[in-house]
Amino acid sequence: MNKEWKLAELPKEEYVKELSKQPNVPLLITQLLAQRGVKTLPEARNYFRPTLEKLHDPFLMKDMDVAVARLTIAIEKGERILFYGDYDADGTTAVALYMHFFRSVYNNVDYYIPDKYAEGYGVSERGIDYAHTTNCQLIISLDCGITSFEAIDAANRRNIDFIVCDHHQVGEELPKATAVLNPQREDCNYPFKGLSGCGVGFKLLQGFCQKHGIDPTPLWSHLDLVALGTACDVVPMVDENRVLCHQGVSYLKKTKKAGLLALFSSLKLDQNNITLNDLAYSLGPVINAAGRVAHAQYAASILSTEDPKEAKELAVELNRLNGLRRKYDQQNTEEAFTLGEEEKDNSILVLYKEDWHKGVLGIVASKCVAQFGKPTICLTHSRGEVTGSVRSTDNFDIHELLTDCDDLLDKFGGHTSAAGLSLKEENLSAFKERVIDKVDKKMNGKEFVSFRNIDLKVNLADINLSVANILQQMKPFGHENEIPVFLAEKVKVTDTPRVLKDKHLKFNIVQHEGDQALSVIAFNQVEKLEVITTSVFDILFKLEINEFRGNKTLQLNCVDIKKSENE
Incomplete structure (x- = not known):
């Protein structure tokens, strides 16, 4: 599955100018606010003060x-x-x-x-x-x-x-x-x-x-x-x-x-x-x-x-019970991966095992999407029917697919990327055949995509503790008000990266000669070591503040890395 970086459009300049009338507010903060639908100074004050009134x-x-x-x-x-x-x-x-x-x-x-x-x-x-x-x-x-x-x-x-x-x-x-x-x-x-x-x-x-x-x-x-x-x-x-x-x-x-x-x-x-x-x-x-x-x-x-x-x-x-849930999750995921390997050439995975636990199939399907890079349907037998969960990639509408198969289903519901369904066991073979055929025709050889959504492209020289403190005040973050993700292009490491626990990376970067180096932590990205040590690279990151014994320091939490183009 292709992990595609997707940079959001810059907001309308008129909104940014209006928000910039507030003194001492960095440009990237006003841009973030405008992107999130905040257009005026009163709206900005409401955003930063979510009171009961x-x-x-x-x-x-x-x-x-x-x-x-x-x-x-x-x-x-x-x-x-x-x-x-x-x-x-x-x-x-x-x-x-x-x-x-x-x-x-x-x-x-x-x-x-x-x-x-x-x-x-x-x-x-x-x-x-x-x-x-x-x-x-x-x-x-x-x-x-x-x-x-x-x-x-x-x-x-x-x-x-x-x-x-x-x-x-x-x-x-x-x-x-x-x-x-x-x-x-x-x-x-x-x-x-x-x-x-x-x-x-x-x-x-x-x-x-x-x-x-x-x-x-x-x-x-x-x-x-x-x-x-x-x-x-x-x-x-x-x-x-x-x-x-x-x-x-x-x-x-x-x-x-x-x-x-x-x-x-x-x-x-x-x-x-x-x-x-x-x-x-x-x-x-x-x-x-x-x-x-x-x-x-x-x-x-x-x-x-x-x-x-x-x-x-x-x-x-x-x-x-949560320990039991994790046990079912691990057990069913391992079995799903085995079945997925056998069917990985199909455009969509339809995986069925009658003794899987229904309560964890959404989690298992999500892990299969990450593992195999394609939509996955995980099914089990429950209360006399076949039932389960579906998870998809960012560029494939699973709800539309199920709608095209509604004559084979007893019921289904959900949205574009996640759904639940149930059907009679005698319809399982026909259902599997149809969804594979429809996905084949829909994708026509195109690759499934997972998007890395990016809020803003920034210069590292504009990143500092003041910006990070303002971002902290933009909480609570969540769906449709996600933690901002920034893109910095053509950066390079300033020292030898450290490998932590054989899977994490810790290193310092600069974007231009003479800039102050910024600390980066990249969890579960040890495979990017060669990229950062042999080339100039682009980095996606979230901004964090570390506090130790009263001292606050800035840290970039790395989301993804790739080699810079034209380098």
Whole structure:
């Protein structure tokens, strides 16, 4: 697979000039801001100060007034309310948010998390049965429900009302719920469409507080959970999500929630220095492991509990499940690589083994794409059908491919680079044959591509601690507000590079004679040693600040290297 460097277009000069009216702001910072949609000085101030005042009015969301009114009636009548959450980190944090909030407001509540394998995605009829047998009159779904037509119809037949809080794509029809909160609705004029499922649930609680004049301060204290759910889901880190995550991380640093403290301890995370990366790449996998290999009830329980002893026991169990997840991941990946070697001449890999673990197949497919440089479908046998995950390269639309095969599939869903699917076993051979044929025709000998996205081309002389400090203030970073990647052309090493642990490189570079050398760390790029020692080269990097004993130094974290052209 070709790793193609893709330099973003420079923003409009008029926006850069406007932002440059702020004194002492380097040009590359104003260019970065303009690239990210910041066009005026007031917008820049909002960007750097993601405060709670920047949250949108929840009643701008379609059906919010109806949802708050129905929730109010339930509380006034003493009805039992069930919070129904999805089995991933977004759904379980949303359930925990509701359980913590309602402890101080109303105690006739319960929650339900479906079994991923026995019940599948969305609201299940088993969940409706549970609500009926426990005498619930209102269900609030969190991070699911927008496509649960049959289950919500079943709830209606049992006189159970439904409020849907979801953020997934909306079809032509809506479920027959009392209220459907989803900014993706075509008839919803809410100004931000990118909330997580937990974020949509939070807006309902914000609306409830606002309607009844309740001091929102206790609600703000639960932004730690909203930040966790948002960081673990692939949602854009812009607009309201930046506010929720920026504020949420500050609450995480002082949280007293027993479950979060137990997870910090078990993962050896420093609470005082917790970051969004810690949430997405340390806490997130542990929380998601429960739903992947056992039951997400464990995750919802630890996030909801107030008992330190229970939290500690659950943290031990979650770490055990995460270890099991890693074992399945490693085992299934090794087997997938073996199968992939046998089929590496095909334009797309369709890999099937009936005893693979369904919960890790997305991870396995991603690793196969990296290993073989082509789209990969990993499938296993589960609940009487063939099911699995698809991952693709940056220049091939996997969703379009599956749409062309919908007559062979029982169901599928996703987007251009990732999807899930299921089909009958008797259709597997025909499906494999068709996708290979269609990819052959679509690519017609062209190479699959993975893009290295670059924000700006820079001169190393313009890189300094002041720039790095301003970049730190651009956090939180995430999807659609990524950590900036810079390109410096025609650089060379100033000394002998060091090889660390046989796989990393550490060296110093300059771009022009007389410049101050800058330190570079290149993780897992030992194969680039010959390039940097025998030629002038181009480097992609992220800017970091190292702090040791109070001293701050600049470091370039290398993303990629290639030999400079015309050298």
